[in-house]
Amino acid sequence: MSIRKRTWKTAKGEVKEAWVFDYVDQAGKRHIKTFDKKKDATTYQTTVMGEVRDGTHTASSQSVKVKEAADKWLGTGEKNGLERSTLDQYRQHITLHINPYLGDHRLSELTAPLVREFEDRLRKGTPAPGQKEAKSRSAALVRKVLVSLGSLLGDAQERGLVARNVVRDLRSKRTRGKERRSERRQKGKLKIGVDIPTREEIKAIVGAVAGRWRPLLLTAIFTGLRASELRGLLWSDVDFDARQIHVRQRADRYNEIGAPKSEAGERVVPLPPLVLNTLREWKLSCPRRKEKKDDEGKLHLVFPTGTGNVESLGNIINRGLVPPQLAGKVSVPVVAADGTPRLDEEGKPILAAKYTGMHALRHFYASWCINRKADGGLELPPKVVQERLGHSSIVMTMDVYGHLFPRGDDGSELAEAERSLLA
Missing domain, CATH: 1.10.443.10 (Intergrase catalytic core)
Known part of the structure; x- marks a missing residue:
């Protein structure tokens, strides 16, 4: 694995430069990726070295965008005979929440910090790129959207489009019991005469x-x-x-x-x-x-x-x-x-x-x-x-x-x- 500086002239005579990261993945295949800044190339090199060592690296050239993987995931659901209402819920998660924020990202670009940022944006109601305003999502909805994103990545993983499912890796490190308890605290206990008829x-x-x-x-x-x-x-x-x-x-x-x-x-x-x-x-x-x-x-x-x-x-x-x-x-x-x-x-x-x-x-x-x-x-x-x-x-x-x-x-x-x- 090496990083080198590349300089060239355009047709108009302008001098351009970029940083090239040259490496071989776990399957022995060579890849080249170009960056504008050396620090970006160095950061990517560190990530790739760890992924190649663990056997979980997927090159950007082999990956697809999240929105393309989402279409394949929905197709899998239809073939498996999922109920129409379930598929409609998945489509809503993709159309309203996942694609606006992550749709143009390649699967190989998804990292734990990026998913956490996506989660925070949903919860706070931060507008997605190209949007002027957005509403905050409830904790329950955010959890459901993340489950859908994890299932989407799981389908892509089975297709060989990505080596890691960062959503499941991320959520496995959390205490899910704490999430459920927090959600129950927000809802409160069912009350006689309020939620339950007397x-x-x-x-x-x-x-x-x-x-x-x-x-x-x-x-x-x-x-x-x-x-x-x-x-x-x-x-x-x-x-x-x-x-x-x-x-x-x-x-x-x-x-x-x-x-x-x-x-x-x-x-x-x-x-x-x-x-x-x-x-x-x-x-x-x-x-x-x-x-x-x-x-x-x-x-x-x-x-x-x-x-x-x-x-x-x-x-x-x-x-x-x-x-x-x-x-x-x-x-x-x-x-x-x-x-x-x-x-x-x-x-x-x-x-x-x-x-x-x-x-x-x-x-x-x-x-x-x-x-x-x-x-x-x-x-x-x-x-x-x-x-x-x-x-x-x-x-x-x-x-x-x-x-x-x-x-x-x-x-x-x-x-x-x-x-x-x-x-």
């Missing part, structure tokens, strides 16, 4: 919901199925004899049917009597897909549109979840930007549904599984709660709902233990 609120919703939405909401409340799983549920997966539901598929945001979110998502959930009887009645009037034969309900959805097709999440929320909350007075006042309540034409406060997403009902189901029997809950062990919810690991269950489990050290139990000890 028992009284659930009673009010159950008492107010009617029509085609009643069986859907009751199933959501007392089985904890995700909205996507409810939308993709088939009658053939409802076992009335065994009193349970088999979760085998879900409907994505584009109403396309696919596998559950994870392997753990495929599960069996028991049905309480109220839900079981409600579904029996609903099956008699449930719309069927007109273009398909009945075939004992194997082709029919449990909660479809009027024509038997997949129901949209927006309709479920706006027509199914919101009205019974307003009717049952599970509501909050609508406030203006300055914090003052908004009033209608009669001067009365305008009210809105307190819970705006179906996941609130899933949270309630989790709390119902966790709570003591004395408090009206099922008092299930953490592992059973994980299985009922379809979480991929017990860690996820405890991270989200761990604070809801009985501690076993409340006042009454401490007093009983004290009396037993000193008796």
